[in-house]
Amino acid sequence: MTLPTTVEPGARITATATGPSGNTSEFSQRLIFSMTPASGPPAGGTSLTVNGMLFANSATVTIGGAPASGVTVVNSGKITASAPSLAAGTLNDVTVTNTDGTSGTLVNGWVADFNDVPGSQQFYYYVTKLVANEITVGVGGGNYGVGQPTLRQQMAVFLLKTKHGLCYTPPPCTTQIFTDVPCTLGFAPWINELVAEGITGGCGNGTTYCPTNPVLRQQMAVLLLRAFEGAGYTPPACVTETFSDVPCSSNFAPWIYELVARNITAGCGGGKYCPTDSANRGQMATFVVKTFGLP
Secondary structure (H helix, E strand, O other), X not given: XXXXXXXXXXXXXXXXXXXXXXXXXXXXXXXXXXXXXXXXXXXXXXXXXXEXXXXXXXXXXXXXXXXXXXXXXXXXXXXXXXXXXXXXXXXXXXXXXXXXXXEEEEEEEEEEOOOOOOOOOOOHHHHHHHHHOOOOOOOEOOEOOOOOEOEHHHHHHHHHHHHHOOOOOOOOOOOOOXXXXXOOOOOHHHHHHHHHOOOOOOEOOOOEOOOOOEXXXXXXXXXXHHHHHOOOOOXXXXXXXXXXXXXXXOOOHHHHHHHHHOOOOOOOEOOEOOOOOEOXXXXXXXXXXXXXXXO
């Protein structure tokens, strides 16, 4: 059939069938609905529970194309299995296949943990959310770079992917806006789009962006709220100083205290916010997930 509207790549589609007398079927079946847990060590061995419908005896389970072990079809709506070994920091589809050839896939159903972000790491939950939403693939070598500073060029990608969705690609760079961001830079389209959307005006006098500089915690507050609320957003004025290092006289105070009001941050400890400290990639994951409410 030909669909009457444009469908985004990766979109999930369901359908009904209507007979001549007007009777309509149930929605088309997806077979696999969910899997818990949704992440685990790359070495494999994590016990999994797959939920769905129409699972047949002897059904198989693959994750990222690799077969799961110990597959047991408990009933038509539940399968238990153990995760296979997969590359660290990867996002993988989960597929259940029945012996009659019918199958269903849970897209992006399993995250193999980064080597530097095991389950016990304080930012694990938030980093895993970024991966599951296809916002980051880490810094390479199976690592996320959890303790590394978030660079301003990286922040451009984090913000726009989170705001516009995983399929978003910014317009190509055709005009150099900042003297330190030539169109040959891979991050140029993302940085220029931040400017076009009114999220940033660069650093210093506005002629430069400082792409390889770390994002400071005070800058982060502004970038997050402008990206989420829109360029015209202005936070409420600062009336109460709750951080000893963020007086209301600071230009960043309204933005920082709005993050506090939204339960996005509680500061850096000791009654401080540490506004001029750089935000590492673990902290950034937390701020992004909380600001945008990523599922």
